[in-house]
Amino acid sequence: xxxxxxxxxxxxxxxxxxxxxxxxxxxxxxxxxxxxxxxxxxxxxxxxxxxxxxxxxxxxxxxxxxxxxxxxxxxxxxxxxxxxxxxxxxxxxxxxxxxxxxxxxxxxxxxxxxxxxxxxxxxxxxxxxxxxxxxxxxxxxxxxxxxxxxxxxxxxxxxxxxxxxxxxxxxxxxxxxxxxxxxxxxxxxxxxxxxxxxxxxxxxxxxxxxxxxxxxxxxxxxxxxxxxxxxxxxxxxxxxxxxxxxxxxxxxxxxxxxxxxxxxxxxxxxxxxxxxxxxxxxxxxxxxxxxxxxxxxxxxxxxxxxxxxxxxxxxxxxxxxxxxxxxxxxxxxxxxxxxxxxxxxxxxxxxxxxxxxxxxxxxxxxxxxxxxxxxxxxxxxxxxxxxxxxxxxxxxxxxxxxxx
Amino acid sequence: xxxxxxxxxxxxxxxxxxxxxxxxxxxxxxxxxxxxxxxxxxxxxxxxxxxxxxxxxxxxxxxxxxxxxxxxxxxxxxxxxxxxxxxxxxxxxxxxxxxxxxxxxxxxxxxxxxxxxxxxxxxxxxxxxxxxxxxxxxxxxxxxxxxxxxxxxxxxxxxxxxxxxxxxxxxxxxxxxxxxxxxxxxxxxxxxxxxxxxxxxxxxxxxxxxxxxxxxxxxxxxxxxxxxxxxxxxxxxxxxxxxxxxxxxxxxxxxxxxxxxxxxxxxxxxxxxxxxxxxxxxxxxxxxxxxxxxxxxxxxxxxxxxxxxxxxxxxxxxxxxxxxxxxxxxxxxxxxxxxxxxxxxxxxxxxxxxxxxxxxxxxxxxxxxxxxxxxxxxxxxxxxxxxxxxxxxxxxxxxxxxxxxxxxxxxxxxxxxxxxxxxxxxxxxxxxxxxxxxxxxxxxxxxxxxxxxxxxxxxxxxxxxxxx
Numbered sequence: 009x010x011x012x013x014x015x016x017x018x019x020x021x022x023x024x025x026x027x028x029x030x031x032x033x034x035x036x037x038x039x040x041x042x043x044x045x046x047x048x049x050x051x052x053x054x055x056x057x058x059x060x061x062x063x064x065x066x067x068x069x070x071x072x073x074x075x076x077x078x079x080x081x082x083x084x085x086x087x088x089x090x091x092x093x094x095x096x097x098x099x100x101x102x103x104x105x106x107x108x109x110x111x112x113x114x115x116x117x118x119x120x121x122x123x124x125x126x127x128x129x130x131x132x133x134x135x136x137x138x139x140x141x142x143x144x145x146x147x148x149x150x151x152x153x154x155x156x157x158x159x160x161x162x163x164x165x166x167x168x169x170x171x172x173x174x175x176x177x178x179x180x181x182x183x184x185x186x187x188x189x190x191x192x193x194x195x196x197x198x199x200x201x202x203x204x205x206x207x208x209x210x211x212x213x214x215x216x217x218x219x220x221x222x223x224x225x226x227x228x229x230x231x232x233x234x235x236x237x238x239x240x241x242x243x244x245x246x247x248x249x250x251x252x253x254x255x256x257x258x259x260x261x262x263x264x265x266x267x268x269x270x271x272x273x274x275x276x277x278x279x280x281x282x283x284x285x286x287x288x289x290x291x292x293x294x295x296x297x298x299x300x301x302x303x304x305x306x307x308x309x310x311x312x313x314x315x316x317x318x319x320x321x322x323x324x325x326x327x328x329x330x331x332x333x334x335x336x337x338x339x340x341x342x343x344x345x346x347x348x349x350x351x352x353x354x355x356x357x358x359x360x361x362x363x364x365x366x367x368x369x370x371x372x373x374x375x376x377x378x379x380x381x382x383x384x385x386x387x388x389x390x391x392x393x394x395x396x397x398x399x400x401x402x403x404x405x406x407x408x409x410x411x412x
Numbered sequence: 413x414x415x416x417x418x419x420x421x422x423x424x425x426x427x428x429x430x431x432x433x434x435x436x437x438x439x440x441x442x443x444x445x446x447x448x449x450x451x452x453x454x455x456x457x458x459x460x461x462x463x464x465x466x467x468x469x470x471x472x473x474x475x476x477x478x479x480x481x482x483x484x485x486x487x488x489x490x491x492x493x494x495x496x497x498x499x500x501x502x503x504x505x506x507x508x509x510x511x512x513x514x515x516x517x518x519x520x521x522x523x524x525x526x527x528x529x530x531x532x533x534x535x536x537x538x539x540x541x542x543x544x545x546x547x548x549x550x551x552x553x554x555x556x557x558x559x560x561x562x563x564x565x566x567x568x569x570x571x572x573x574x575x576x577x578x579x580x581x582x583x584x585x586x587x588x589x590x591x592x593x594x595x596x597x598x599x600x601x602x603x604x605x606x607x608x609x610x611x612x613x614x615x616x617x618x619x620x621x622x623x624x625x626x627x628x629x630x631x632x633x634x635x636x637x638x639x640x641x642x643x644x645x646x647x648x649x650x651x652x653x654x655x656x657x658x659x660x661x662x663x664x665x666x667x668x669x670x671x672x673x674x675x676x677x678x679x680x681x682x683x684x685x686x687x688x689x690x691x692x693x694x695x696x697x698x699x700x701x702x703x704x705x706x707x708x709x710x711x712x713x714x715x716x717x718x719x720x721x722x723x724x725x726x727x728x729x730x731x732x733x734x735x736x737x738x739x740x741x742x743x744x745x746x747x748x749x750x751x752x753x754x755x756x757x758x759x760x761x762x763x764x765x766x767x768x769x770x771x772x773x774x775x776x777x778x779x780x781x782x783x784x785x786x787x788x789x790x791x792x793x794x795x796x797x798x799x800x801x802x803x804x805x806x807x808x809x810x811x812x813x814x815x816x817x818x819x820x821x822x823x824x825x826x827x828x829x830x831x832x833x834x835x836x837x838x839x840x841x842x843x844x845x846x847x848x849x850x851x852x853x854x855x856x857x858x859x860x861x862x863x864x865x866x867x868x869x870x871x872x873x874x875x876x877x878x879x880x
Contacts, residue, residue, distance in 0.1 A: 046868070047868075047869065047870060047871045048868075048871050048872060050871075051871040066632055066633060066634065067632070067633035068630060068631045068632055068633070069631050069633060069636065070440055070604075070608070070631060070860065070863055071440075071604070071636075071860045071861070071863045071864040071869070072636040072637075072639065072640050072864060073633070073636070073870065073871065074870050074871070075871065076633045076636075076637075077633065077637045080633055080634075082633065082634055082637055085637050085638045085640075085641040087638055087641045087642055087645060088641065088645065091645050091649075105565070106576045109565060109573040109574075109576065110573070110575075110576050110577070113573065114571075114572065114573040116575065118575060118577040118578075119577060121577065128576060128577040129576055131579075131582040131585070131586070131656070131660055131663070132576060132581070132582055132585045134652075134656055135582075135585040135586050135589040135653075135656065135660075136585065136589075138589055138593060138649050138652060138653045138656075139589045139592060139593070141645070141649050142589075142592070142593045142596055142597075142646060142649050142650075143592075143596070145642045145645040145646050145649065146596040146597075146599075146600055146642060146646065148642070149600075149638045149639060149641070149642035150600075150603075150627065153638040154632075154634075154635045154638055154639070156627040156628055156629065156635075157627035157628050158627075158628040159623065159627075159628045160628075161628060161630055163630045163632075164628060164630055169611050169630065170611045170612065172611075172630065172631045173604070173607045173608040173610070173611045173612075173629075173631060174440060174441055174444050174608060174611070174612070175439065175440035175441040175444070175863075237566070237567060238567075240567060241567030244567070244568070244569035244571075245567075245571065248569070
């Protein structure tokens with residue numbers, strides 16, 4: 009690498025002295041860098057170096073120096089206009105997208121507002137505006153204006169880059185054409201006060217990973233996404249049987265009028281195994297009423313059992329047998345039947361089992377109540393009938409028991 | 413920064429001149445050696461201990477979230493009528509924490525508050541991490557998070573579109589935009605700093621990492637010109653954005669008819685609360701950072717003083733908002749609003765209402781005293797108090813308003829489960845894990861921005877024709 013360094017910071021070195029250092033400049037130099045120690049020195053040097061008109065003058069600094077753009081004669085950044093335009097495009101995109109979806113493609117009335125009422129679109133319009141504007145500002149600055157990422161710039165492999173990103177201020181004279189006078193540029197920089205001068209050779213090959221190539225790749229990906237999205241949209245619209253993501257649409261289940269694929273006999277609903285008993289429905293006393301006479305009520309005589317029995321009696325028995333079991337229920341007249349008077353001597357003499365048998369199997373016009381009542385409820389209502397009978401035929405001792 | 417130079421010494425009266433932004437002698441080179449060398453040193457033992465703690469918390473969160481996926485939302489305490497509970501509280505809480513970063517990086521930049529330069533980087537990083545924690549909650553609250561992409565309007569075989577009149581969809585756009593913009597803002601600010609680290613590191617791995625991340629930044633004046641412009645534009649855009657994001661979050665509540673939610677004060681009230689909570693978190697973390705990383709000369713006592721003043725001002729705005737809530741309830745002559753407001757101070761969850769009021773309004777008043785603003789004890793106490801208080805504020809808004817709605821037969825007391833707490837703890841773990849990693853890998857102070865405001869950083873002779 010042809011390179012010129014100078015120990016003196018005066019910059020007043022004559023041309024002969026420079027040549028005597030014997031650094032043969034490559035005829036294809038890219039640029040010459042001059043290093044300065046303070047921003048003031050850099051700013052003072054800029055007009056002098058520019059006046060020499062040896063090439064494009066560029067500065068490299070660790071942070072933004074105020075006023076340097078005027079000194080270097082840089083064009084005003086067009087970023088503001090770009091961001092404004094893209095922001096407006098973002099707003100219109102959001103408005104158009106929401107309007108097309110909500111009013112045209114899938115019109116839906118929400119909250120009594122018309123499908124095309126646009127006021128509710130404002131928040132998303134704002135967000136999309138900011139999104140477009142931000143990405144324009146950020147990526148536009150990086151990629152479009154600054155051409156980054158770019159890892160092949162000669163300055164990045166210069167000796168001065170360590171200073172540039174730390175605390176040195178570098179002025180560069182960059183070649184505009186083949187006739188670049190690098191020795192002259194080094195001279196001019198030194199004359200302007202550079203403490204060090206470094207010549208950079210032109211890169212021998214153009215790097216591949218340039219921002220343009222990256223932009224092309226990104227553009228290709230974007231177009232591919234767009235094409236894929238549109239293809240997907242119209243494919244699913246025109247060919248509705250296509251199911252790219254049929255998450256829960258195909259389920260093994262029994263369809264009406266179709267055999268089941270699960271059971272061998274093709275029936276979806278199977279008969280229970282012979283002898284199956286439903287929970288809480290154990291087989292009840294069959295046979296004759298006399299055979300049932302020996303059954304003993306398994307339930308204790310407690311408040312809860314009587315409460316349950318009362319509830320069952322009220323729901324199932326009272327309508328025919330009457331509130332106190334005298335056989336005068338509200339249905340009796342309309343029904344035309346003669347329900348048993350449970351207070352009759354015949355029934356007072358019945359053992360519990362016989363009453364239970366009647367509840368389970370029904371008697372005369374009375375139907376079986378077994379399907380509606382659990383085993384517990386059947387015996388509970390037997391207790392309750394016994395209580396009704398005792399209440400209607402109360403003796404003095406009973407009164408004592410009741411008021412004790 | 414270009415704009416900062418407007419405050420040159422000549423045209424400002426002596427008394428209004430800003431005091432120095434750094435303590436002691438700081439040069440661009442010493443700044444790099446102090447801040448950029450830090451990631452290359454070996455982490456101290458206490459860093460590993462802290463990381464172990466935060467990773468454990470994060471792991472508890474991962475397990476809790478995994479259990480939620482396994483069992484469903486039933487793993488949480490949410491039930492009729494409180495269908496929004498910890499998940500939405502935490503979402504609003506974390507989004508709010510992020511707002512301080514954007515405020516510092518964007519709004520204070522527009523106001524030419526040069527002290528922001530030293531703390532902007534850290535605050536912006538906290539924004540990113542807080543928003544990451546925040547987005548977890550809506551995602552897991554949808555119940556089947558693997559279908560969360562249904563939130564986006566994309567062409568699909570169901571021929572359905574999203575409902576653009578729903579504030580919940582506005583939220584999707586607002587939070588996603590907020591995250592993208594914050595990330596862009598943060599990354600752009602980092603590029604010149606990463607370039608500095610690229611050029612000073614000796615480790616090959618770091619060199620590769622920083623080379624890729626810096627995108628070949630070389631500090632050209634033409635680049636700086638566009639860069640400054642982009643930064644200014646981003647600051648302007650982010651300012652509007654940060655005000656909109658929490659406004660949109662508040663629309664989730666304000667556009668419904670639930671008593672206690674349906675109020676016009678909600679958007680500004682939410683934004684102020686978000687900045688309030690965010691500043692508290694920034695103070696808490698910065699105090700630890702400046703002590704452990706020895707950055708007292710860059711993050712000065714004055715920074716803490718100013719940030720505590722912001723907390724105090726926000727606390728007063730919150731107090732006003734609470735009073736306005738009460739006033740609205742009273743002035744509306746609406747018995748549902750009366751009931752809702754009385755619930756906050758006397759109901760089953762009345763204790764939560766009082767925690768909110770004491771932590772957010774009463775405790776921060778100590779910051780009126782200059783001594784309290786300079787004392788670690790008081791500022792940490794206030795910051796922790798505000799963090800707790802702002803969490804409970806969202807609890808008050810969401811749970812108290814929901815648990816007694818218009819239908820008394822549906823009223824129910826909400827009780828969070830241990831899984832709820834696990835997920836909350838987990839997000840704290842994730843947040844602080846990211847903070848710890850950030851502090852070891854990237855420059856915690858925007859060195860480029862601080863260099864630009866050091867004494868003699870800008871040329872002294874050009875000002876006449878420049879800033880007219």
